[in-house]
Amino acid sequence: MKNSKISSIWLPTRDEGLRRLETFLPYAGREYARLRNFDDGPGRHAHVSTLSPWIRHRLLPESEVVSAVLKRHRFQAAEKFIQEVFWRTYWKGWLELRPGVWQRYQSDLEQIMDRLERDDDFQDRLSRAISGGTGISCFDEWANELTGTGYLHNHSRMWFASIWIFWLGLPWQLGADFFLRHLLDGDPASNTLSWRWVAGLQTRGKAYLARPDNISRFTRGRFRPNDVALVKAPPISGPPDPTPRQIDARTDWNRTRRTALLLTEDDLSPGFLGLPVNGFEGFATLNSLHGQSPLGVSNMVAAFVNGAFSDTWGRIRSVAGRPIGHDLQTSSVDNLVDWARRTQIEQLVTPYSPVGPAQGALDILERKLAPLGIDLVRVLRPSDAMAWPRATHGFFRFRQQIPSLIKQHNKDIGR
Numbered sequence: 001m002k003n004s005k006i007s008s009i010w011l012p013t014r015d016e017g018l019r020r021l022e023t024f025l026p027y028a029g030r031e032y033a034r035l036r037n038f039d040d041g042p043g044r045h046a047h048v049s050t051l052s053p054w055i056r057h058r059l060l061p062e063s064e065v066v067s068a069v070l071k072r073h074r075f076q077a078a079e080k081f082i083q084e085v086f087w088r089t090y091w092k093g094w095l096e097l098r099p100g101v102w103q104r105y106q107s108d109l110e111q112i113m114d115r116l117e118r119d120d121d122f123q124d125r126l127s128r129a130i131s132g133g134t135g136i137s138c139f140d141e142w143a144n145e146l147t148g149t150g151y152l153h154n155h156s157r158m159w160f161a162s163i164w165i166f167w168l169g170l171p172w173q174l175g176a177d178f179f180l181r182h183l184l185d186g187d188p189a190s191n192t193l194s195w196r197w198v199a200g201l202q203t204r205g206k207a208y209l210a211r212p213d214n215i216s217r218f219t220r221g222r223f224r225p226n227d228v229a230l231v232k233a234p235p236i237s238g239p240p241d242p243t244p245r246q247i248d249a250r251t252d253w254n255r256t257r258r259t260a261l262l263l264t265e266d267d268l269s270p271g272f273l274g275l276p277v278n279g280f281e282g283f284a285t286l287n288s289l290h291g292q293s294p295l296g297v298s299n300m301v302a303a304f305v306n307g308a309f310s311d312t313w314g315r316i317r318s319v320a321g322r323p324i325g326h327d328l329q330t331s332s333v334d335n336l337v338d339w340a341r342r343t344q345i346e347q348l349v350t351p352y353s354p355v356g357p358a359q360g361a362l363d364i365l366e367r368k369l370a371p372l373g374i375d376l377v378r379v380l381r382p383s384d385a386m387a388w389p390r391a392t393h394g395f396f397r398f399r400q401q402i403p404s405l406i407k408q409h410n411k412d413i414g415r
């Protein structure tokens with residue numbers, strides 16, 4: 001194991017993300033392509049970057065990660081790693097074009113949770129699955145790794161989801177919710193659409209089958225599952241996908257009005273907005289993580305996100321070089337509306353939040369600010385503005401555009 005310097009402590013700071021990126025860079029080329037599918041177990045994820053919690057909250061934006069990799073490797077050598085980073089971009093774009101898929105997931109989940117309350121056997125099966133008590137050794141270990149560390153290797157996420165759906169017969173929505181509560185990188189787009197992909201809803205008619213020999217090979221024999229006799233994964237059926245909508249967002253904002261900066265957990269690198277922070281009358285953060293699951297996220301996830309917000313406050317203060325006039329940290333839209341009224345600002349500028357809880361909170365905020373004459377300006381990064389509308393079909397078509405999308409990355413200036 002070469003990349004053994006990767007720490008298993010998840011510090012929610014941009015500096016830690018940068019340190020991990022630096023440590024991983026030598027392995028992001030052909031070695032990643034060759035070894036990335038091997039999962040050597042908790043604390044031994046040496047063949048992958050483990051950067052997803054930092055990228056998810058954009059303590060490290062995707063553009064910065066890709067650009068660092070390309071300074072170290074030629075495109076051809078790092079193509080696999082770059083493609084994986086672009087999976088995140090693709091999923092975000094795909095869901096942004098079809099927000100109804102997220103809304104449907106949420107309403108399905110609500111109905112399933114109602115059913116759960118009335119069905120003891122269902123409850124029992126679920127509680128064994130999430131507490132590592134099914135008796136399927138690999139599955140139980142992954143459940144424990146997820147709840148114990150907040151991370152799971154991609155291949156194990158795929159095997160876990162496949163066993164959850166096709167062997168344990170549990171609804172994929174409950175599995176997606178379990179992940180969103182415990183993953184430090186829990187992300188509405190990547191998570192919902194990956195679960196749909198395993199279930200056979202995303203690539204219609206094609207589900208993912210976790211094969212025991214594959215598990216054994218890529219865990220280097222740590223598991224030889226003879227307790228899972230999965231031989232087929234009949235794809236789940238569902239309603240047709242909504243037609244892609246237009247993305248309606250700004251890529252710039254009016255710098256002459258009294259403005260406050262607002263950040264959510266979706267993008268904690270606001271430099272692309274064109275700081276200096278001195279130009280802002282105030283600075284606020286809105287934490288919408290409670291909307292990620294009806295059951296709330298784990299303490300570990302909450303601590304990571306709170307820490308990431310604090311780290312960002314520190315960075316903003318040091319860029320400003322002085323305390324900012326008015327500031328607020330909240331998870332309540334109403335508090336934010338009161339604060340905006342008191343500070344007499346004319347507009348709140350925020351990086352665009354993709355489909356998910358923060359976007360839902362911003363929709364409510366916008367409606368509440370309008371009668372006060374305060375605008376909410378959601379600014380889309382130039383790289384997202386270019387990439388997301390292209391997620392109309394499958395990833396195969398999208399990935400052919402990666403070289404031209406990378407050229408757009410240099411417009412995401414500033415951190």
Ligand SMILES: Cc1cc2nc3c(=O)[nH]c(=O)nc-3n(C[C@H](O)[C@H](O)[C@H](O)COP(=O)(O)OP(=O)(O)OC[C@H]3O[C@@H](n4cnc5c(N)ncnc54)[C@H](O)[C@@H]3O)c2cc1C
Binds near residue numbers: 084086089180186195
């Ligand atoms: C059922 C299931 C649920 C998932 N849920 C989430 C989730 O909630 N949040 C999340 O960030 N990822 C999710 N993924 C995608 C993927 O598993 C993780 O992004 C990846 O394992 C993160 O580990 P890493 O940083 O070590 O990845 P690396 O292999 O080092 O990849 C580098 C980066 O590329 C991106 N990436 C890699 N693989 C994928 C992928 N398949 N989809 C999207 N982006 C990818 C991530 O930003 C990652 O940090 C899920 C996958 C599955 C199969």
